[in-house]
Amino acid sequence: MSQPPSPPPPQRVLIIKPSALGDVVTALPVLRALRRAFPRAHLAWLLADSCAPLLAHDSELDEVVLFERRRLGRAWRSPRALVELWRFLRRLRRGRYDWSIDLQGLARSGWFTRATRSPVRAGFADAREGATWFYSLRVQPTQEHTVDRNIELANALGLDARPQDMRLQVAPHAQAFAERALARSTLQPGRFIVCVPPTRWTTKLYPVRHWRRVVGQLVNRFPVVLLGTPDDRELCAAIAADQSAGVLDLCGQTRIPEMVALIAASAGVVCCDSAAKFIAPAVDVPCVTLIGPTRLERTGPYLNGRAVVATIPCQGCLRRRCRHATCMESIEPSAVVHAALETFCGK
Numbered sequence: 001m002s003q004p005p006s007p008p009p010p011q012r013v014l015i016i017k018p019s020a021l022g023d024v025v026t027a028l029p030v031l032r033a034l035r036r037a038f039p040r041a042h043l044a045w046l047l048a049d050s051c052a053p054l055l056a057h058d059s060e061l062d063e064v065v066l067f068e069r070r071r072l073g074r075a076w077r078s079p080r081a082l083v084e085l086w087r088f089l090r091r092l093r094r095g096r097y098d099w100s101i102d103l104q105g106l107a108r109s110g111w112f113t114r115a116t117r118s119p120v121r122a123g124f125a126d127a128r129e130g131a132t133w134f135y136s137l138r139v140q141p142t143q144e145h146t147v148d149r150n151i152e153l154a155n156a157l158g159l160d161a162r163p164q165d166m167r168l169q170v171a172p173h174a175q176a177f178a179e180r181a182l183a184r185s186t187l188q189p190g191r192f193i194v195c196v197p198p199t200r201w202t203t204k205l206y207p208v209r210h211w212r213r214v215v216g217q218l219v220n221r222f223p224v225v226l227l228g229t230p231d232d233r234e235l236c237a238a239i240a241a242d243q244s245a246g247v248l249d250l251c252g253q254t255r256i257p258e259m260v261a262l263i264a265a266s267a268g269v270v271c272c273d274s275a276a277k278f279i280a281p282a283v284d285v286p287c288v289t290l291i292g293p294t295r296l297e298r299t300g301p302y303l304n305g306r307a308v309v310a311t312i313p314c315q316g317c318l319r320r321r322c323r324h325a326t327c328m329e330s331i332e333p334s335a336v337v338h339a340a341l342e343t344f345c346g347k
Contacts (some may be wrong), residue, residue: 037158041296167283216243280304
């Protein structure tokens with residue numbers, strides 16, 4: 001089925017992809033293609049406040065439209081939040097965007113798309129929760145992977161989006177932080193491995209005892225830096241406990257830009273299925289991702305990413321809760337170490 005003709009060139013464009021962190025990274029080819037096609041256009045991105053630091057410094061982005069998710073998401077039960085939501089929607093309308101591109105594909109993002117009153121409101125034809133009702137252009141993707149789907153939508157608008165457009169810019173202040181942190185620890189850029197144990201789903205977590213074996217073997221070849229949020233300190237501390245001096249636990253000591261900068265300075269990343277699997281290739285760093293309940297073909301590693309996948313029959317079940325939790329348990333630490341060393345140094 002042929003795609004509809006491309007819309008006229010825009011002067012103002014809004015990308016709607018509020019969250020989550022890794023999903024925002026997968027949408028970067030759309031931004032890069034827009035900037036390449038329309039160098040003088042005003043490009044804005046609607047981002048949840050938790051994800052905004054990832055792109056706030058990006059030189060190809062003119063505006064971040066901040067969505068305070070926790071506060072505005074309570075509009076249905078708080079009159080004050082309802083007023084603030086109405087003001088937010090009015091701001092979208094006053095943006096006078098020629099194009100609004102919904103890459104989230106849910107009811108709320110579709111509603112935001114409609115609120116802009118853009119002449120062109122593009123989204124996926126298979127968007128959920130009735131979001132398609134708000135679009136003027138519905139694109140039926142033929143690809144499975146989320147990055148490829150975003151590229152397809154962009155190209156349906158007449159753009160030339162490419163896989164290599166999934167690239168992040170390192171913030172200057174974050175680069176300076178990384179340089180100071182490495183200097184204090186006598187680590188050299190490109191000579192250490194970043195491990196990111198945390199992930200949002202409990203079913204995607206790799207057992208601590210397995211992580212300890214992975215880190216304990218990797219540190220024989222490379223120093224290891226552990227990263228995570230303040231909520232993950234206990235997890236990373238358990239992994240780092242009684243390890244050699246080659247393990248540097250920076251969990252909870254970095255914000256998003258600093259995490260990106262440290263990953264960019266590393267030789268490679270080992271992580272569970274989290275945003276790190278997309279951040280690493282977006283800064284041209286190889287990554288090994290441990291995959292259990294999620295589906296490789298839809299959200300697996302991209303570009304120079306590699307997966308170590310659980311080999312049990314129910315792999316890819318997409319369950320956030322599981323009584324058995326055997327898929328991540330089944331991934332042998334030796335397989336992770338082998339994949340990491342082979343990927344990062346060819347051995």
